[in-house]
Amino acid sequence: MSTALYSRVQKLRKQYPEPTSAVLPALRLAQEEHGGWLPPEALREVADALDVTPAFCLSIASFYDQLRLEPVGRRVVEVCTNVSCALAGAQQVVEAFERGLGISAGTTSPDGEFTLGTVECLGGCGWATVVAIDNRHRLRVQAEDVAGIIEELHARET
Amino acid sequence: MPARPEVVFAGTEGGALDRVEDYEAAGGFRALAKARAMAPDDVIAELEASGLRGRGGAFFPTGRKWAFVPKPDQLAKPHYLVVNADESEPGTFKDREIMLRVPFRFLEGCLIAAYAIRSQHVFVYIRGEYEREFEVLRDALGAMQKRDLLDGVTVVLHRGAGAYICGEETALLESLEGKRGQPRTKPPFPAIAGLYAAPTAVNNVESITTVTSVLELGGSEYAKLGVESSTGTRVFSLSGDVVNPGNYELPHGITLRELIYDVGGGVPGGRDLKAIIPGGSSTAILTAAEIDTPLDFDSLVKAGSSIGSAGVVVIDDRCCMVQLGIRVSQFYEHESCGKCTPCRVGTRWLTQILEKIEDGRASQADLDLLLSVCDRILGKCLCPLGDSDAIAVASYVDRFRDEFQAHIDTGRCPFGGESSLEGILAPSALHGHSREREWLGAEHV
Numbered sequence: 001m002s003t004a005l006y007s008r009v010q011k012l013r014k015q016y017p018e019p020t021s022a023v024l025p026a027l028r029l030a031q032e033e034h035g036g037w038l039p040p041e042a043l044r045e046v047a048d049a050l051d052v053t054p055a056f057c058l059s060i061a062s063f064y065d066q067l068r069l070e071p072v073g074r075r076v077v078e079v080c081t082n083v084s085c086a087l088a089g090a091q092q093v094v095e096a097f098e099r100g101l102g103i104s105a106g107t108t109s110p111d112g113e114f115t116l117g118t119v120e121c122l123g124g125c126g127w128a129t130v131v132a133i134d135n136r137h138r139l140r141v142q143a144e145d146v147a148g149i150i151e152e153l154h155a156r157e158t
Numbered sequence: 159m160p161a162r163p164e165v166v167f168a169g170t171e172g173g174a175l176d177r178v179e180d181y182e183a184a185g186g187f188r189a190l191a192k193a194r195a196m197a198p199d200d201v202i203a204e205l206e207a208s209g210l211r212g213r214g215g216a217f218f219p220t221g222r223k224w225a226f227v228p229k230p231d232q233l234a235k236p237h238y239l240v241v242n243a244d245e246s247e248p249g250t251f252k253d254r255e256i257m258l259r260v261p262f263r264f265l266e267g268c269l270i271a272a273y274a275i276r277s278q279h280v281f282v283y284i285r286g287e288y289e290r291e292f293e294v295l296r297d298a299l300g301a302m303q304k305r306d307l308l309d310g311v312t313v314v315l316h317r318g319a320g321a322y323i324c325g326e327e328t329a330l331l332e333s334l335e336g337k338r339g340q341p342r343t344k345p346p347f348p349a350i351a352g353l354y355a356a357p358t359a360v361n362n363v364e365s366i367t368t369v370t371s372v373l374e375l376g377g378s379e380y381a382k383l384g385v386e387s388s389t390g391t392r393v394f395s396l397s398g399d400v401v402n403p404g405n406y407e408l409p410h411g412i413t414l415r416e417l418i419y420d421v422g423g424g425v426p427g428g429r430d431l432k433a434i435i436p437g438g439s440s441t442a443i444l445t446a447a448e449i450d451t452p453l454d455f456d457s458l459v460k461a462g463s464s465i466g467s468a469g470v471v472v473i474d475d476r477c478c479m480v481q482l483g484i485r486v487s488q489f490y491e492h493e494s495c496g497k498c499t500p501c502r503v504g505t506r507w508l509t510q511i512l513e514k515i516e517d518g519r520a521s522q523a524d525l526d527l528l529l530s531v532c533d534r535i536l537g538k539c540l541c542p543l544g545d546s547d548a549i550a551v552a553s554y555v556d557r558f559r560d561e562f563q564a565h566i567d568t569g570r571c572p573f574g575g576e577s578s579l580e581g582i583l584a585p586s587a588l589h590g591h592s593r594e595r596e597w598l599g600a601e602h603v
Binding site: 118 | 319397399404405578581585
């Protein structure tokens, strides 16, 4: 863990009466530092910083959907497929991303650039379909918008 | 068009009141000053007079909840206010709009509530996926600190990390303590032994934001809005097959017809209304014939459903109810924390039976089994998550039995691949949970 991160974790710890409360926010920070997922060393670092065990950190990381125990692409595209989004055509949006990125939902492109996923309700039912790109929500996405979004993502690379 | 008095969104004129100067100019922070000039118990009395009941789904009277928190001389532990901003009930998206458009009214309500229960510590547990909402609250809090409005109270914005169950108050407290978000046995209730086993009030974002308005208007004035058992306004989240989806603040007691047709513009493309989920996906479905049901607590109970979190999902005649059941059940199966067996096993089992019915492989006995599994979940778990799945699925069978029967009798889906939910995709394997599921093994169906 970088020194900067270590000091951020210690600052987090002070916000709470009990240090374990800082485990979840600390795992979020560690995940950012480790490229979007939590390799075993990240769990160890958080454990050391907060005086808990790595196994405790794993028990937390495995419970929450946003904490990842496997590598992800540099860009993460997640499409909500719960009822309201599904009624608005979320399936077609997912399929358009699958075609456009050349990968199926739940996988990462071989070059490690994109991970495509489907997720449960993102809390944007009235603005369906909601697509989270690196946790930023795009609203009212339709299948025909997908090619443009992918182009934009590629353009931002270069 | 029904009358639309604004309380939660007052003064926003359709936009956001998210600059501290603007909020102050619009009369902001006066309610806080007023509350702090009162005795804490009088603030609670004002809330009781308002009739305000919890907007998160349980509809518990807010003032009474605070009155349950012991006085410091009765229990000499720190007291905590925990705000539930973990909005994740499918069909519900009001709290995020409240945090974005009236962040100061929300934070002002937090300070009023903290004062009423004599707490120096506020924790706002905000959904991990709500990135912008977190940033807006963080900035708003900073602006209030600069204006010395906190009066020694600490407000911590604590971000979740993706778990629907953490919207259940005791699971939320577990999560805030740094543990897996699994519900606790009640009693003791959080008012007595909540966060770190200390007295804690847990309130929803909309409830807390409304507290500010109640103090401003006065409890009895607020109680004039809405209907007798359900006072005040409600921010209804309208989504699904409707022309103008969105959040609408309206008084309790307006009918589904007024919300869906007068405000929401009706069903698009001239299609027929088929069904309405009135209060988020965990509530029992209603048919088009029940369109004149008023949206208040008592009327929805009478109709066999619940106002829940006021997330109204409109469903037109293209939707297969068995497919709807699959998608809703998949959600609860995914979000089950695994602590109670009826929920952990039952939600999965419901999905499997529904898939069998949809595929045309089910016999009459499977339909009976479906309802029997619902019965065996209901009321047998620590929290309402499993119940939600059972209530929803059983209501689809109850209201649309002929459609389920047709799947069984003809051995295929009567929509023949044309349902609006055709091909629905449940969340993919991006995370450890899905691997765990493979290990679970044994098929029930």
